[in-house]
Every structure is written in C-alpha cells, then in structure tokens.
C-alpha cells in the first residue's frame with residue numbers, strides 16, 4: 001500500500017504517527033473488537049520497523065481489516081492459480097488473501113524486512129513467505145518452478161522508489177501471464193482515474209481502474225487495478 005505519495009511529491013503527512021484518538025475511534029467501528037486487539041498486538045513489530053526504516057516501510061501501522069476487505073473485494077481472484085503479494089509486511093493482506101483463495105491456488109508473499117517476515121510467517125504458516133526484495137521476484141519464481149503469475153497484489157511505498165518505480169512495474173509485468181491482473185493499494189487522492197499513478201501504472205498495464213476509497217485507514221487508501229495486456 002502506498003502509504004506515502006506514489007508520485008514522488010513528498011507528502012510527508014502520510015507517514016505521521018497514527019494518533020490515539022484515531023485508533024480509539026477505529027476500535028469502536030470494530031464489530032467484535034477482535035480485529036482491534038489483534039492490530040494492537042501486531043502493530044508493535046510494524047511500528048518498530050517503521051521507526052527503524054520509515055522510508056522503506058512507509059506506514060506506521062499495518063492496513064486495517066476493513067480496508068483490506070474492501071480492497072480485496074475489488075481484486076480479481078477468480079481463476080488466479082498463481083498469486084504473488086509484494087510488500088506483505090506483517091500479513092494484514094496476506095491472511096485475508098489466503099483465506100479467500102481456493103486451496104488449489106499457490107500464494108507467494110514477499111517481504112523485505114526480516115522482522116516483519118517473522119511476524120508474517122507466524123501469522124500465515126500455510127503461506128510460502130520469502131524474505132526478499134520484490135525485485136528478486138523472477139528468481140523467486142524460478143527457484144520454486146512456478147509458472148507465469150495470474151495475479152500480483154502489491155502494497156509498497158511508491159514514493160521512495162523514485163526512478164525504481166518503472167523497474168519495479170516492469171519486473172511485475174514480466175512475471176505476469178498475458179491477461180494476468182495487477183492490484184495495488186495507494187493513498188486515495190493519488191489513485192484517481194487519469195491521475196499520476198494511473199499514468200505510471202498505465203505505462204506497463206492496460207485498463208487502469210481505481211477502486212473505492214477505504215476511509216477506515218489512516219491515511220484513506222484506494223485500490224488501483226490493471227491488466228497485463
């Protein structure tokens with residue numbers, strides 16, 4: 001998820017510490033309180049990693065449960081047999097993605113932080129987790145003898161990639177099957193149809209669409225979805 005500015009415009013406010021009043025308010029939105037309790041427990045390694053590597057992590061807390069649910073509702077999961085998640089963090093998206101995919105699908109989650117990878121492995125013991133950079137994806141697929149990927153779900157801090165963004169997207173495109181799908185989360189105001197993010201995603205993918213704004217995250221996020229033509 002792009003919790004930082006995907007266009008490189010430097011909106012530092014997107015990386016500020018989540019205030020207590022916000023998490024209290026979010027708690028009240030929880031249907032049974034369990035998601036909040038889990039977030040508090042799991043937020044610790046995430047926040048710790050943010051303060052150690054703010055640029056790379058790009059968010060002080062993992063994506064909220066409601067935001068993940070709303071985002072995944074828009075992702076094309078039908079027929080996706082080989083699925084990759086990049087920037088999986090502590091597993092907020094991974095856990096729900098694994099729950100929604102059929103048993104016959106193969107999910108590979110890639111996370112560069114060893115601390116978050118440990119958390120991810122503990123949380124999603126049945127998922128194939130690689131502690132590696134997204135740029136290593138072709139090697140990771142080769143090592144596992146995996147075919148072209150049907151779906152890449154992605155949540156990385158686009159801002160800090162700068163010039164690397166195009167290399168990142170072309171790496172993803174090269175691993176996707178023709179007709180495969182790409183979905184990423186990013187700061188809502190940057191995900192507008194025809195906006196900057198749509199333009200740079202559109203250099204590599206076809207039919208770029210933005211999803212609904214997910215207001216239950218701070219900052220609010222939005223999915224951007226595209227096809228490998």
Ligand SMILES: C[S@@+](CC[C@H](N)C(=O)[O-])C[C@H]1O[C@@H](n2cnc3c(N)ncnc32)[C@H](O)[C@@H]1O
Pocket residue numbers: 001002003056057058059061062063086087088089090091092093110111112113116132133134135155156157
């Ligand atoms: C904004 S966090 C999102 C984490 C998680 N997906 C979530 O939604 O809560 C971005 C994640 O991308 C990871 N990341 C950043 N650059 C990466 C790269 N080149 N390869 C793999 N992971 C990366 C960070 O360590 C961080 O866990």
